[in-house]
Amino acid sequence: MLFQESSRAIFAKFICGLLFSVPLASGCSNGDQAAPAQEALPLESPVLEFLEAGERQQFREVWPYGFEPSTERLHATLPALGDVELFADGHTRIRATPYFDASSARIIESPWSYSIRARGVGRHQEIEALAEPSRAVHEPGVATFFYGSELSVEYRNVTDGLKLFVHVHEAPTGSGPVIVQFDQDLEELVIDSNVNGLIARHGDRGVFQWTGLVAFDETGRDLPVEMRSDAQGLSFAVNDTDAVYPITIDPLATDPVWIRSSAQEESNFGQQIVSGNVNNSDFFDVLVSQSSYSGFSNRQGRVLLFVGTEDGIPFGADLSLTGDTTNEVFGVATRINADITGDGCNDLVVGAPGFDGERGRVLAYRLFDCSGPEPILDPALVWETAGQGGAERFGQALDLADINCNGWPDLVIGAPVRNSSAGAIDVYTRTPGGAAPFELEFSHPSPENFAGYGWTVHRLGEFNGAPYSTSARCESFSVGGYNFNFGQGLVDVFFHDNDGILSDPIRIDGPSTLSGFGLALSSIPSPQGTSVNGHPLDALAIGYPSLDGFDQPGGVQIYEYSPSTDDLELIWEKEGPHGDSRFGRSLAGRIDLNGNG
Numbered sequence: 001m002l003f004q005e006s007s008r009a010i011f012a013k014f015i016c017g018l019l020f021s022v023p024l025a026s027g028c029s030n031g032d033q034a035a036p037a038q039e040a041l042p043l044e045s046p047v048l049e050f051l052e053a054g055e056r057q058q059f060r061e062v063w064p065y066g067f068e069p070s071t072e073r074l075h076a077t078l079p080a081l082g083d084v085e086l087f088a089d090g091h092t093r094i095r096a097t098p099y100f101d102a103s104s105a106r107i108i109e110s111p112w113s114y115s116i117r118a119r120g121v122g123r124h125q126e127i128e129a130l131a132e133p134s135r136a137v138h139e140p141g142v143a144t145f146f147y148g149s150e151l152s153v154e155y156r157n158v159t160d161g162l163k164l165f166v167h168v169h170e171a172p173t174g175s176g177p178v179i180v181q182f183d184q185d186l187e188e189l190v191i192d193s194n195v196n197g198l199i200a201r202h203g204d205r206g207v208f209q210w211t212g213l214v215a216f217d218e219t220g221r222d223l224p225v226e227m228r229s230d231a232q233g234l235s236f237a238v239n240d241t242d243a244v245y246p247i248t249i250d251p252l253a254t255d256p257v258w259i260r261s262s263a264q265e266e267s268n269f270g271q272q273i274v275s276g277n278v279n280n281s282d283f284f285d286v287l288v289s290q291s292s293y294s295g296f297s298n299r300q301g302r303v304l305l306f307v308g309t310e311d312g313i314p315f316g317a318d319l320s321l322t323g324d325t326t327n328e329v330f331g332v333a334t335r336i337n338a339d340i341t342g343d344g345c346n347d348l349v350v351g352a353p354g355f356d357g358e359r360g361r362v363l364a365y366r367l368f369d370c371s372g373p374e375p376i377l378d379p380a381l382v383w384e385t386a387g388q389g390g391a392e393r394f395g396q397a398l399d400l401a402d403i404n405c406n407g408w409p410d411l412v413i414g415a416p417v418r419n420s421s422a423g424a425i426d427v428y429t430r431t432p433g434g435a436a437p438f439e440l441e442f443s444h445p446s447p448e449n450f451a452g453y454g455w456t457v458h459r460l461g462e463f464n465g466a467p468y469s470t471s472a473r474c475e476s477f478s479v480g481g482y483n484f485n486f487g488q489g490l491v492d493v494f495f496h497d498n499d500g501i502l503s504d505p506i507r508i509d510g511p512s513t514l515s516g517f518g519l520a521l522s523s524i525p526s527p528q529g530t531s532v533n534g535h536p537l538d539a540l541a542i543g544y545p546s547l548d549g550f551d552q553p554g555g556v557q558i559y560e561y562s563p564s565t566d567d568l569e570l571i572w573e574k575e576g577p578h579g580d581s582r583f584g585r586s587l588a589g590r591i592d593l594n595g596n597g
Contacts, residue, residue, distance in 0.1 A: 049088050050074060050138040060312040062141040064288070065157045068315040074143050077304060077317035079269040079290055080161035082110070086143045088136045091117035091183075092155065094162075094208065096295070099302065099320040102330055102352070102363060105381040108322075112202040115185040116234060118166075121151050123174040127181060151180070157315070166236065166249040177237040180249060184233040193229035197251075205296075210234075213251045217243040225249060268292040276336035276346040279368045279375040283308035287348065289331035295322060301330030303350060305367065307377075319379060321350070321365065329354040336367075337459075338400040338409035340430065340437050341382060345370035349411065351395030360394030361386040362413055364437060383437040385428075392418035394426075401459035401475040403494075403502065404429045404441070411438050412477050414454025422446040423453030425479050444479075444492075447507070451481035451490065458521035461538040464495045464561040478540055479505070480518025487547040489517025493540065493568065495561070506568055508559065514548040515555075522587035524558070528571065532563050539571070543584030546576075554583035 049071050052059075059066060067074035067086065074086040077097055085093045095110035120127040133145040144154045150170055156163035166180055189200040189207070197211035215225035215238045224239040236249045272289040279285065285308045291301040300323040307318040323330025333351030340347040345368045353360040364383040368375040387394030397414035404410060408430040416423040423446040428438035446453030456479070463476035476495035484490045492505035510517025520543030530537045539560045546552035553576030562569040576583025 050136045050143070053137050053139045056311070058140045062157075063313050064306075064315060065159065066141045066315045067138065067143055067157060069138055074138060075316040076157050077315070077320070078157060078161050079267060079293070079304075080159075083316070084155075084157075084162055086155060088133070089117075090130075090133045090136070090145050090147075090153070091115055091185075096207065097304075097317065097320045099295075099322040100365075100379045102322060102324045102328075102350075103381070103384075104324070105379075107379075112188040112200075112207060113185075114187075114189060114200055114208050116182045118145070118147060118151065118153050118180070119183045119233060120179075120181040121147075121168060122172045122179055124176045124179065125174045126172075127179060128172070164251055166251075167246050168238075168249070169246045171240060171243075171245055178240050178247070180236045180238075181232075182234040184229065191229055193227070195226040195228070197227055198229045198234075210251050213249075215247060215249045217245065217247045219244050223247060227251065267294070271332065272334050274334050274336055276338075278305070278336055278346050278348070279307060279377075280345045280370055281308070281375075283310065285336065286313050287334055287336050289334050291329040291331040293322070293331075297324070297326040297328075299327045299329055299354070300325060301328055301332070301352065301354075303331040303334055303348075305348075318377065319367065321348075321379070323352055323355075325355060327354045328352045333395060333398045333414075335398060335400050340364055340400075340409060341366050342408075342432065343370040345375060347382070349398060349400065351398050351413070353393035353396040355395075356386065358391040358393050358417065359387040359389060360392060360396065360415065362395040362398060362411075385438070385440075387415055388418065390418075392416075392424075394418070396455060397457045397480075399457050399459040399477060401461075401477050402473060403427060403475060403477065405474040405496070406431075407473070408432060410441070412457045412459075412479075414457050414479065416452045416455040416481075418454075419445060420449070421452060421483070422449045423451050423455070423481055425454045425457060444505075446481055446484075447492075448481070448484045448490070450483055452483035453481035453490075453492075454479060455482055456480035456518055456521045458523060458540075460493070460495070460523050460540060462535050463493070463538050463540070464532065464563075476538075478521050478542075480521055480542075482516045482519045482547075484510075485513065487514040487516055488512060489515055489519070489544060491518045491521070491540075491542055493559075508542070508568065510544055511555070511557075512552070514546060515544040515552060516547040517542065517544040519543055519545055520584055520587045522589040524589035526560055527558065528560060530560055530563075537561060540568075541587050541589055543587050545582040545585035546580075551579050553577060553579055553581045554585065556584045556587065 067076045072088045076084050082096045093115040095113045098109045118130050120129050122128045130147045135146040137144045142156050146152045152167045154165040192199050199206045199209040213227050215223040226237045228235045267290050269290040271291050274287050275284045286306045288304045292299045293302045302322040304317040305319040306313045330352040335349045336346050348365040350363050355361040366380045366382050369378040392415040394415040396416050399412050400409040410430050411428040413426045418424045426443050427441045429441040458478050460476040474496040479492045482489040489510035491508045494505045497503050522541040523538045526537045526539050539558050542557050545554040555575040558572040559568045560571050
């Protein structure tokens with residue numbers, strides 16, 4: 001089956017209120033914010049491990065917005081922040097996500113860390129020291145620490161980072177503002193602060209901040225609140241006059257760089273989500289791209305690898321690979337569906353079309369060393385190539401397919417801005433024993449000017465069953481040029497003749513001007529069950545989401561190869577429900593949603 005899906009929609013879970021890295025959403029009120037946590041049940045002695053509250057399936061369903069558990073800690077990789085660890089003794093540590101540098105081929109560990117832990121609650125006259133939590137509870141996407149019946153501290157993993165709620169359940173005795181104190185541990189950080197927040201700097205760069213502080217009572221009424229940071233730690237002071245308890249203190253923690261990248265069409269977390277088996281296990285692994293991620297450079301881009309286990313996909317990334325130049329947008333195109341090195345495990349290919357002033361480049365990595373008895377996570381750069389020169393966005397699209405029928409994956413790369421935006425593709429073949437994993441076999445320029453040819457490419461598998469006379473598997477591929485003829489768009493389909501020779505492509509034109517035909521390509525097993533000499537054939541799905549969103553609804557067409565005519569046949573078409581629906585902007589195939597095989 002085939003369905004339309006947006007990667008942004010997959011990850012679009014928003015919570016009103018203050019979040020890591022975004023302000024209070026327009027139209028939301030305090031009533032939309034998290035309710036105070038349930039009342040704690042004190043234990044006689046601290047238990048330094050997390051108690052799970054929820055079924056296993058519930059924890060998996062919140063991916064990637066949850067925490068990976070172990071006995072004494074929870075861990076997650078947050079795209080908006082970094083690596084977060086929550087320890088059952090109550091302290092929380094935030095660090096930059098360690099990453100594998102794209103060009104230097106070395107792991108870069110976080111040069112800084114920030115830790116906090118609740119220390120006391122009360123009023124100015126008397127602050128009661130807090131012991132270790134009496135209970136630490138892990139629910140899907142939420143971790144809560146209970147300090148007797150007085151205080152609980154709640155962390156939530158959400159779309160834009162780590163959400164923090166500090167709940168004071170009972171009014172402390174005495175007069176004056178309510179004070180909640182945290183120990184604050186800094187490594188290689190310098191703090192600048194005021195009553196509304198703080199920013200932590202590593203060298204001359206802000207890497208972490210608290211800001212946007214609010215507090216409210218059980219009715220949702222705002223309460224005056226201030227933040228202090230000094231040598232003694234971090235503290236919050238709340239005026240609780242006439243407040244209905246419990247009250248909640250809700251600070252905002254952000255990475256300042258994340259805010260800047262979010263203003264640049266966001267960080268594109270989830271722009272591509274691909275799966276494969278990179279360690280030859282019984283479980284699929286997932287690679288998520290974040291092509292406009294900004295770390296030490298603006299929009300350098302990165303990809304995050306999550307290695308599957310018997311419990312599903314983990315919440316903490318096993319590896320982050322990061323571009324190393326400004327505006328490189330490393331990760332626009334990715335694949336982990338083929339073994340390039342021949343060691344039995346799938347490898348990674350990444351496109352970075354913004355590299356060197358949009359000249360673009362493509363890099364191939366071994367992720368696991370599978371040459372020994374047990375796979376070892378040991379990333380290494382095994383191949384790299386760049387565009388011919390000038391702005392061509394080489395690497396905007398790519399895919400792996402066995403084009404020369406020798407049993408090894410070959411590589412098709414799009415360069416949609418080459419030749420004054422006419423576009424082109426380069427085809428690299430894999431020859432065992434060669435000096436390099438890939439060697440350039442041929443280039444194919446756009447048949448028309450300004451077509452954006454190569455903006456999309458897609459492996460089709462066995463599209464026409466050729467070659468009939470051999471046992472070799474020859475795979476086909478398709479190329480989209482969405483901007484041809486004022487946005488009408490075109491798609492070229494390359495497949496083989498009976499002798500396994502790649503033929504000139506068959507061209508499919510879009511339905512109308514501004515349809516954006518070819519902006520999305522996918523494939524599915526033949527809906528009609530077509531096969532040739534025992535070779536089951538694939539069908540090609542083409543999305544045309546419309547470049548004129550006011551009038552055209554967009555749509556999807558599915559084509560199959562017809563053995564009787566040796567040509568392509570349109571077998572299915574569906575338009576969107578209304579204008580500006582962008583129907584067909586993203587496609588995902590090979591998913592059996594109704595369970596019929």
